[in-house]
Amino acid sequence: MTEWLNAIVQGVLLGGLYALFAAGLSLIFGVMRLVNIAHGDLIVLAAYMALTTVMVMGVHPLLALLVVIPLMSIVGYILQRLLLNQTLGNDILPPLLVTFGLSVILQNMLLEAYTADPQKLNGGAIETASVSAGNLSIGILPLLTFVIAVLVIVCLQWIFYNTALGRQFRAVSDNQDIAQLMGLNKGHVFGLALALSLAVCGIAGVLLGMRTSFDPSIGSGRLIFAFEAVIIGGLGSLWGTLAGGIVLGVAQTVGGKINPGWQLLAGHIVFLLVLAVRPRGFFPRVEH
Amino acid sequence: MNTRVTRSSRFSNGALAVLALLVVVLLTAPWWAGRAELRLFGEIYLYLSLACLWNLMAGYAGLVSVGQQAYVGFGGYMLFALTIYAGIHPVAAIIAGGLLAAAISIPVATLIFRLNGAYFAIGTWVVAEVFRLSFAQVSALGGGSGSSLPVAIVKSLADSRSARESLSYYLAIGSLILVFAAIYFLLRSNRGIALTAIRDNESAAAELGVNVWRTKLEIYVVTSALTAIIGGLIFLQKLRISPEAAFSVNDWTAFVIFIVVIGGIGTLEGPIIGTIIFFLLRETLADFGTTYLMILGLVAIIVMIKAPKGLWGLISQRYDLEIFPLRYRVQQSATTEQG
Numbered sequence: 001m002t003e004w005l006n007a008i009v010q011g012v013l014l015g016g017l018y019a020l021f022a023a024g025l026s027l028i029f030g031v032m033r034l035v036n037i038a039h040g041d042l043i044v045l046a047a048y049m050a051l052t053t054v055m056v057m058g059v060h061p062l063l064a065l066l067v068v069i070p071l072m073s074i075v076g077y078i079l080q081r082l083l084l085n086q087t088l089g090n091d092i093l094p095p096l097l098v099t100f101g102l103s104v105i106l107q108n109m110l111l112e113a114y115t116a117d118p119q120k121l122n123g124g125a126i127e128t129a130s131v132s133a134g135n136l137s138i139g140i141l142p143l144l145t146f147v148i149a150v151l152v153i154v155c156l157q158w159i160f161y162n163t164a165l166g167r168q169f170r171a172v173s174d175n176q177d178i179a180q181l182m183g184l185n186k187g188h189v190f191g192l193a194l195a196l197s198l199a200v201c202g203i204a205g206v207l208l209g210m211r212t213s214f215d216p217s218i219g220s221g222r223l224i225f226a227f228e229a230v231i232i233g234g235l236g237s238l239w240g241t242l243a244g245g246i247v248l249g250v251a252q253t254v255g256g257k258i259n260p261g262w263q264l265l266a267g268h269i270v271f272l273l274v275l276a277v278r279p280r281g282f283f284p285r286v287e288h
Numbered sequence: 289m290n291t292r293v294t295r296s297s298r299f300s301n302g303a304l305a306v307l308a309l310l311v312v313v314l315l316t317a318p319w320w321a322g323r324a325e326l327r328l329f330g331e332i333y334l335y336l337s338l339a340c341l342w343n344l345m346a347g348y349a350g351l352v353s354v355g356q357q358a359y360v361g362f363g364g365y366m367l368f369a370l371t372i373y374a375g376i377h378p379v380a381a382i383i384a385g386g387l388l389a390a391a392i393s394i395p396v397a398t399l400i401f402r403l404n405g406a407y408f409a410i411g412t413w414v415v416a417e418v419f420r421l422s423f424a425q426v427s428a429l430g431g432g433s434g435s436s437l438p439v440a441i442v443k444s445l446a447d448s449r450s451a452r453e454s455l456s457y458y459l460a461i462g463s464l465i466l467v468f469a470a471i472y473f474l475l476r477s478n479r480g481i482a483l484t485a486i487r488d489n490e491s492a493a494a495e496l497g498v499n500v501w502r503t504k505l506e507i508y509v510v511t512s513a514l515t516a517i518i519g520g521l522i523f524l525q526k527l528r529i530s531p532e533a534a535f536s537v538n539d540w541t542a543f544v545i546f547i548v549v550i551g552g553i554g555t556l557e558g559p560i561i562g563t564i565i566f567f568l569l570r571e572t573l574a575d576f577g578t579t580y581l582m583i584l585g586l587v588a589i590i591v592m593i594k595a596p597k598g599l600w601g602l603i604s605q606r607y608d609l610e611i612f613p614l615r616y617r618v619q620q621s622a623t624t625e626q627g
Contacts, residue, residue: 035406037354086593092405096352097549097592104542104585108578220537224417227410231403265421268414272399275411279402 011253015246016146020204021226024197038103040223046205061121076198110216121209234281295613318454330460339559347554355412361534363519382520389516420535434530552598
């Protein structure tokens with residue numbers, strides 16, 4: 001019994017990490033209807049950035065966030081202004097194929113720079129520390145990841161609904177042309193949206209790198225988890241994304257508990273079931 | 289005025305004649321080509337087939353899939369499963385694999401057609417992952433490490449090695465001709481007009497009475513079946529299968545997408561041009577490994593932004609050419625020009 005409860009708790013906490021993967025994807029889809037196929041590879045890029053920062057500056061991976069987050073934001077802004085803005089329009093093909101190409105380029109760049117050897121960010125004592133609650137022992141790092149995920153979502157929610165930037169995001173999301181007429185530079189707003197999305201990828205990448213080992217090829221897997229969390233939660237809802245991440249995390253840990261080979265499969269199957277039963281996810285944004 | 293509406297032009301007639309001649313020459317390849325060339329040609333035909341099929345889905349039916357490796361791998365695994373455990377002839381097993389893929393693609397489609405656009409693309413990827421993870425669980429087929437085709441089954445194709453290689457070559461070129469002819473005649477039929485309408489404007493096509501969902505489903509099922517057949521042939525060449533190789537997104541989808549995008553999406557000629565460029569690049573840059581893939585990705589991005597209709601799109605726009613006549617064009621007949 002405790003074992004199962006443990007699996008569920010671990011799954012919920014893992015869901016926090018998946019919500020972090022998904023939040024950035026959900027954000028840019030909301031603002032500019034862009035689905036970024038390179039999203040997972042950008043998370044892995046962030047993990048490698050942190051690795052280099054840790055090696056060069058000799059700091060703790062969590063401190064490396066101070067370097068990784070701004071750097072990823074800059075990458076995001078430049079990427080959007082120079083490349084992705086040229087692909088936006090009514091046709092879904094260009095953004096899809098350009099980000100797909102980007103994904104392949106990123107993967108091979110990382111392979112060239114860091115080889116295929118698995119790497120890990122060494123978090124030190126925090127990795128093994130745990131607190132016990134009843135019979136359960138909960139790792140500090142997964143707990144911290146979950147708390148960070150909740151904070152990030154609170155933060156994004158606040159930016160969206162309480163700041164001038166958020167108003168701009170919502171304006172271009174509702175109607176790009178009218179937003180443009182009102183004096184917004186949509187290219188710039190989109191740039192900021194991807195910058196924010198990649199800032200979240202930065203956080204996700206560092207936490208991923210501390211949790212498990214990573215190599216240049218794992219990006220597409222992270223994209224798929226992010227995507228599943230977004231769809232399970234319902235398009236356009238950030239809290240839904242957290243719920244989606246938790247459903248996916250629990251499905252994986254419980255599936256893995258039944259049979260280690262079923263861990264990923266169980267997650268995908270729950271996703272397909274949700275698609276069959278509730279194709280709009282659990283918390284879809286109300287259409288207006 | 290005396291005008292007539294035709295599809296063919298003098299250029300297309302000439303080009304088709306040259307192409308037919310080329311096919312005849314290629315059909316005799318087992319007599320003049322070496323073992324390595326024969327293998328390379330076979331691989332080219334199979335890649336071109338995959339590219340044509342992906343192009344039919346993405347370029348005409350608007351179904352952008354990044355999960356076609358699901359059916360390549362499925363076809364490959366069916367070849368191994370049906371020959372080893374049902375004892376049927378490899379060629380029959382490959383065809384049966386195609387039929388089974390068609391059957392399995394219907395429930396898959398009803399699920400993933402609920403996703404739109406780019407989300408559909410990632411949905412197809414999830415399906416491919418489910419296929420990969422499921423086949424990795426089947427210990428009878430070697431589980432995660434895969435298995436080889438037993439020698440007895442390989443020998444059942446033909447006794448001598450060179451006879452097997454010719455057979456494998458003919459199967460590859462035969463399936464390419466089959467795939468290409470199927471797509472060509474499909475696009476020239478009424479259904480092709482419906483498809484072209486969907487490609488150009490989905491909601492307008494629906495208004496005009498095209499059953500968009502059904503047309504897309506038909507395309508998805510046919511493409512899945514043919515992709516599985518090509519997959520069976522690919523692994524008949526390789527003689528060894530593993531989940532990683534069978535469901536590789538790079539090998540069976542990324543390369544195919546690059547081929548179609550660079551050549552020209554939504555045209556019949558595009559995949560041919562793209563395949564030629566892809567193999568030229570590969571044969572010259574293959575030693576560079578990762579650099580080669582980066583260049584390929586970069587070229588695809590540049591083409592997508594600067595020339596969304598690909599290289600063939602540039603050529604055909606500039607000179608108004610079509611090798612495979614699909615469009616109708618109005619021609620004034622020679623007599624009226626004089627009078």
